Amino acid sequence: MxxxxxxxxxxxxxxxxxxxxxxxxxxxxxxxxxxxxxxxxxxxxxxxxxxxxxxxxxxxxxxxxxxxxxxxxxxxxxxxxxxxxxxxxxxxxxxxxxxxxxxxxxxxxxxxxxxxxxxxxAPPRPAPAVVGLPSYARPEPGNLPPPTTHTMALSSHLPSNNALASEQSFELDRPLREARDAFEKSYFEFHLAKENGSMTRVAEKTGLERTHLYRKLKQLGVDLSRNKRGNGG
The missing domain is CATH 3.40.50.2300 (Response regulator)
Structure with missing residues (x-):
C-alpha cells in the first residue's frame, strides 16, 4: 500500500x-x-x-x-x-x-x-530471469511465453444446499485491487448467507462497525436484498 x-x-x-x-x-x-x-x-x-x-x-x-x-x-x-x-x-x-x-x-x-x-x-516489473542456459540459447524478451494465469480456489464450509457452498475461484494474475475486491465480495457474501442476512452478526464476525460494513458492501456491489431476513436483521 x-x-x-x-x-x-x-x-x-x-x-x-x-x-x-x-x-x-x-x-x-x-x-x-x-x-x-x-x-x-x-x-x-x-x-x-x-x-x-x-x-x-x-x-x-x-x-x-x-x-x-x-x-x-x-x-x-x-x-x-x-x-x-x-x-x-x-x-x-x-x-x-x-x-x-x-x-x-x-x-x-x-x-x-x-x-x-x-x-x-509504479516501477515496471523486471523481466523474468532465465538461468541454466548459455547466452546463445536464452530467448529474447519479446519471444518469452505469455505469463501463466494463476488462480486461487477457496471452498465455503456451508450446507450443501446453500448457494455459496460451491468452490470460489479467484484469478491472481490481475491488479491487487481487483483481486482483493473479488475476495472481499465473496467473503462478505459468505458471512451474510451464513448469518441469514443479519448485519449485526456479520459486523461482529468481521470486526467492522455497522456503518463501515454498509459502506463496504455498497462499494463492493454486494446484493443485500438477496440476503435480507424477514425480521430485518
Whole structure:
C-alpha cells in the first residue's frame, strides 16, 4: 500500500479522505496548509499527494509550481477543488498534476483516481530471469511465453444446499485491487448467507462497525436484498 499526503484546509475533508484511504490500507499524512505540506514533503517522500487548490496561505497550484521548479515533484499529485473550472484543471495539469477531482468527491471517483495514479507511477516489473542456459540459447524478451494465469480456489464450509457452498475461484494474475475486491465480495457474501442476512452478526464476525460494513458492501456491489431476513436483521 501507499503513503498518501492529503492537503486541505477543511478539517472535515481531511478526516473523510483519511478514513476512506486508511480503510483501503494506505498510510495517511495530513496537512492543512502549504507550510505543513512542505514540512511533510521534506520529512518524507509520499507516494501520492491529494492537494486542495483553494487554501488560505498559498493556493495548491502555486505549491505545485513550487515543487515542480525545485525538482520536488517526484510523486503524482491529484488536485481537488469545489470551485474549480476547466481552466483551473488545465493549468494544474500543465504544471504537473495528473488528475483533478471536483468536490464533493464521490467514493468511486476518489478510489479510481488514487488507484490509477499509483499504477501509473509504479516501477515496471523486471523481466523474468532465465538461468541454466548459455547466452546463445536464452530467448529474447519479446519471444518469452505469455505469463501463466494463476488462480486461487477457496471452498465455503456451508450446507450443501446453500448457494455459496460451491468452490470460489479467484484469478491472481490481475491488479491487487481487483483481486482483493473479488475476495472481499465473496467473503462478505459468505458471512451474510451464513448469518441469514443479519448485519449485526456479520459486523461482529468481521470486526467492522455497522456503518463501515454498509459502506463496504455498497462499494463492493454486494446484493443485500438477496440476503435480507424477514425480521430485518
Amino acid at each position: 501507499a503513503t498518501i499526503l492529503v492537503v486541505d484546509d477543511e478539517l472535515g475533508i481531511r478526516a473523510l479522505l483519511s478514513e476512506i484511504l486508511s480503510d483501503e490500507g494506505h498510510t495517511i499524512e495530513l496537512a492543512e496548509n502549504a507550510t505543513q505540506a512542505r514540512s511533510v514533503r521534506e520529512r518524507m517522500r509520499p507516494d501520492l499527494v491529494l492537494l486542495d487548490i483553494w487554501m488560505p496561505d498559498v493556493d495548491g497550484v502555486t505549491l505545485l509550481k513550487e515543487w515542480g521548479s525545485a525538482g520536488l515533484l517526484t510523486m503524482p499529485v491529484i488536485m481537488m477543488s469545489g470551485h474549480g473550472t476547466i481552466d483551473t484543471a488545465v493549468e494544474a495539469t500543465k504544471f504537473g498534476a495528473i488528475a483533478f477531482l471536483e468536490k464533493p468527491i464521490t467514493l468511486q471517483k476518489l478510489l479510481r483516481a488514487v488507484e490509477q495514479a499509483l499504477v501509473k507511477t
